[in-house]
Amino acid sequence: MDDGRPxxxxxxxxxxxxxAAGAYPEGxxxxxxxxxxxxxxxxxxxxxxxxxxxxxxxxxxxxxGLGMFVSDGARASLLAARTxxxxxxxxxxxxxxxxxxxxxxxxxxxxxxETADERSTP
Amino acid sequence: xxxxxxxxxxxxxRLRGVGRRFRRTDALSDVTLEVPEGVxxxxxxxxxxxxxxxxxxxxxxxxxxxxxxxxFGADPFTHAPTTSAVSFVRDDQxxxxxxxxxxxxxxxPRFHAAWSTERAAELVDAFRLPGRxxxxxxxxxQLSALGIVLGLASRAPLxxxxxxxxxxxxxxxxxxxxxxxxxxxxxPRTVVVSTHLVDEMEALLDRVVVLEGxxxxxxxxxxxxxxxxxxxxxxxxxxxxxxxxxPVLASHRLGGLRSATVEGELTDEVDDAARRAGAQTGxxxxxxxxxxxxxxxxVGVPGVPASAxxxxxxxxxx
Numbered sequence: 001m002d003d004g005r006p007x008x009x010x011x012x013x014x015x016x017x018x019x020a021a022g023a024y025p026e027g028x029x030x031x032x033x034x035x036x037x038x039x040x041x042x043x044x045x046x047x048x049x050x051x052x053x054x055x056x057x058x059x060x061x062x063x064x065g066l067g068m069f070v071s072d073g074a075r076a077s078l079l080a081a082r083t084x085x086x087x088x089x090x091x092x093x094x095x096x097x098x099x100x101x102x103x104x105x106x107x108x109x110x111x112x113x114e115t116a117d118e119r120s121t122p
Numbered sequence: 123x124x125x126x127x128x129x130x131x132x133x134x135x136r137l138r139g140v141g142r143r144f145r146r147t148d149a150l151s152d153v154t155l156e157v158p159e160g161v162x163x164x165x166x167x168x169x170x171x172x173x174x175x176x177x178x179x180x181x182x183x184x185x186x187x188x189x190x191x192x193x194f195g196a197d198p199f200t201h202a203p204t205t206s207a208v209s210f211v212r213d214d215q216x217x218x219x220x221x222x223x224x225x226x227x228x229x230x231p232r233f234h235a236a237w238s239t240e241r242a243a244e245l246v247d248a249f250r251l252p253g254r255x256x257x258x259x260x261x262x263x264q265l266s267a268l269g270i271v272l273g274l275a276s277r278a279p280l281x282x283x284x285x286x287x288x289x290x291x292x293x294x295x296x297x298x299x300x301x302x303x304x305x306x307x308x309x310p311r312t313v314v315v316s317t318h319l320v321d322e323m324e325a326l327l328d329r330v331v332v333l334e335g336x337x338x339x340x341x342x343x344x345x346x347x348x349x350x351x352x353x354x355x356x357x358x359x360x361x362x363x364x365x366x367x368x369p370v371l372a373s374h375r376l377g378g379l380r381s382a383t384v385e386g387e388l389t390d391e392v393d394d395a396a397r398r399a400g401a402q403t404g405x406x407x408x409x410x411x412x413x414x415x416x417x418x419x420x421v422g423v424p425g426v427p428a429s430a431x432x433x434x435x436x437x438x439x440x
Contacts, residue, residue, distance in 0.1 A: 004405030006345045007325050037303040041296065042325040043162055044307035 007042060011050030019059060019070055020078045026070045030060060132195030134159040134280050134312035135180060139189035142175050142336075149175040150336045153189070157312060162326055164344075165316040166412045167333035173316040174212070176333070177282045180314065181210035193280055206233060209278035211269035213285050223253040226272065234276040241305060242275035248297045262289030270298050274305055283315040295319075299326060320409040330408065334415045344408065351411050352388035355381035356401030364399055371414030383414050 018024045033051065037044040051068060054060040059074040098108045135157035142150040150172045157163045165173045178184050179191045182198030182205045191197065196204040217226065223246065231237035246253075249267035260268060266288045273281050287295050303326065306313070317323050330347050332340035340347060351371060354361050358380040369385040383406050386392075396403045406414075 004348075004407075006348065008345075034304060034307040037307050038300050040325065041299040041303055043328055044303055044310070045161070045328055046325070 008046050008049035008053065011036065011040070011042065011047055012053040015051070015054055016059065016078055019074050020082065022075070024070050026072050026074055028070055029066070030068050030070060032067050132192065133157060134161075134194060135163075135314070136192040136195075137176075137179075137189065138192075140176075140179065140186045140191060141188040142172075142179065142184070143187040148336050150179075150186070153333075153336070153338055155331055155338055155341045157314060157329065157331075159194075159312050160310045161328040162306065162313040162315065163329040163331060164320075164323065164327040165314055165331050165333065166318075166320060166408075167415070171333040172336040173333055174284055175336075177210060177284055177314065177316060178212075180280065180282055181205070181208050183210070206235070207279045208282065209234060209273050209276035209280070210282040211273045211284065211286070213266075213269075213288055215265070215269055217257045219256075219258060221257050222255065223251055223257065223268070226257065226268070230272055230276065234278050236277035236279075236309075238275050238277055238305075241277070241301075242271055245271040245274060245297075245301055248301065249294060263291065263294065264289075266290050267294060267298075270301075274301060277305075277309055277311065280312045280314070283313070285316055285318065287317070287319060295322070299323070302326060320412050321407060324408045332412055332415050339415045340411070347408055347411055348405060349387060351383055351385050351406040351414070352392070353381055353383050353404050353406050353410065354396055354401055355379065355404075356396070356399070360396075360399040360401045364396055364401060372410070383410050 015024070015030055018030070019026075024030050030051075031039070033044050033047045036042070036047045036051075040047075051060065055062065055068075057077075059071055059078065060068045061071050063069055095105070095108065098105075103111075133156040135155070137153050137155050140150055140153040141148060153172075153176065165176065167173055175184075179186055180193055180198060182193075182200075185191075185199045191199070193204050194207060198204045198208060227239075227242055227246075230242070231239070245267075249264075249271070251264060251267055251271065257265075257268065266286055267290065269283070270286050273283055273286070286298065290298065302313075315323070315326075324344060327344050329343050330340065331338060332347075340350075342350070354364055356379065358375060358378055361380040361382055365382045365384055370382050371385050372383040374381050388403055388405060393403050
């Protein structure tokens with residue numbers, strides 16, 4: 001696990017991805033710090049920092065003596081945040097590459113439509 | 123965890139102006155650093171940078187020629203309770219002749235109050251260490267595994283590992299990493315570990331201390347260290363122009379391409395400027411940062427730290 005960003009952020013993102021994908025449904029428990037540390041071979045303090053990031057964002061909450069659980073509304077809030085970031089994360093790099101290749105915005109529209117058609121008609 | 127410390131709030135390790143001289147060589151010079159309690163601190167640097175000397179001082183195996191060494195607020199060389207609060211397995215650790223594994227496992231708890239028989243058994247099993255072979259006949263990998271067993275099972279408040287992976291294959295190293303983080307999650311304590319496998323062990327560490335020629339050239343959290351440098355790569359002319367006035371730590375050329383490791387923060391402005399010039403930026407890995415502090419001594423100017431020499435020679439064609 002390494003894309004250059006701090007490891008605690010990568011851990012937080014990975015759990016968040018699990019919540020968004022429905023792997024950790026709301027109200028269920030996420031793996032413990034010890035389990036995450038052992039699985040990824042990551043310092044437990046780093047894992048704790050990543051988990052705390054999600055607690056601060058209200059996505060996880062602690063049940064004393066039991067562990068960390070996915071909060072109600074966590075999935076919806078994650079999907080909303082990702083939708084808001086969609087243009088910056090995906091569309092801008094797409095347009096930058098299109099410009100580098102000399103493709104116009106209309107060309108890009110056409111390619112998007114064609115690709116979507118390919119996907120929908122197997 | 124019970125410790126006999128005069129100062130409750132003392133960091134696990136505190137070195138002030140520490141020098142260590144062997145004959146005419148300074149193994150350590152003016153080393154000042156602190157390791158807070160409960161962190162895993164990586165000790166990085168090229169061979170001969172002073173890592174083992176520093177660890178020996180922490181274990182009370184020697185005294186500094188100047189300055190002071192404190193472990194949990196006391197001098198590990200003279201304060202016996204502190205000495206037993208430290209577990210240090212040297213990479214060249216010797217054991218008594220005709221000692222076998224069961225002898226060592228029987229003796230070890232006498233030196234470490236928190237010794238865990240269960241953890242030791244689990245590790246011996248995971249590493250498949252033979253009990254009927256004289257320890258002096260162990261292979262390099264088996265000796266390393268034994269050192270890991272003794273270090274981890276000691277649960278010593280300060281555990282020091284000197285390149286604990288020597289001779290271990292990739293699978294055995296993963297066993298070590300998993301056992302280390304699992305045991306730390308359940309029993310937090312301070313660990314100092316020297317390593318050259320920076321990429322592989324980075325995720326285990328909270329902090330890093332980088333030594334170069336016996337001096338501390340970096341002492342920070344891993345995240346701070348990673349944020350302290352970045353790489354610029356692309357057509358050599360573009361990279362030359364982009365980095366002309368920047369502190370370049372290391373630089374590599376491949377045909378018409380150049381990659382430079384630059385000290386500083388990777389900001390959006392830096393990234394934009396690079397992209398406009400047709401170059402790319404990326405975060406420097408901890409490994410790159412360490413290598414940048416340990417360029418080959420022969421290209422260094424005598425008396426000048428290697429990284430400073432690299433900076434000075436930057437832009438001068440070799």
